[in-house]
Amino acid sequence: MRARIAVSALFLVSGSLATAEVPQPPAPPEVKCEIVYHFREKLADVKAGGKEYSAPATRKELLPQPTSMLQGRKEVQVVKGKARSLPFQFTIRWVLTNSKGISELRIIAVDTGGTPVVGFPQSVEKPFDDPDVSTRTFEVPLTHKLEQDVANKLLRKNQELTHVDLEIALKR
Secondary structure (H helix, E strand, C coil): CHHHHHHHHHHEECCEECCCCCCCCCCCCEEEEEEEEEEEEECCCCCCCCCCECCCEEEEEECCCCEEEEECCEEEEEEEEECCCCCEEEEEEEEECCCCCEEEEEEEEEECCCCECCCCCEEEECCCCCCCCCEEEEEECCCHHHHHHHHHHHCCCCEEEEEEEEEEEEEC
């Protein structure tokens, strides 16, 4: 009983009970990772000299939500995922700063045999420090055969895949 009275007395200020406010650390930034398939549709019954293709369009495939871990004294978030229509495994890792910004972004893409995809890994220091930048885009190179395989899985007969990107978006 004595301990309860002592604790209560510490919070009694000017005749009223005050609540102690413990500062909360900032929440980690919300980051979304997606595979974006860009395509165009070949238009039917086009007159000579007319427009042959539709405006660019996209299909998106969301990668899993990040998991958090500590590496040394740094908080790291990691997304590991496989695109359903690509034979690639993606690992996207970012290091959080004390103010919950992102100090480093690293992207690894490997094929089913574990061989790095051409152009990967990639690293970007302070990827979202510029307030005008909220999305980073990384092109995923495809061979002609893989491009055809992806188009056959995802697109209708008259649609043509133009390219594939990995987009990493920071919610501001």
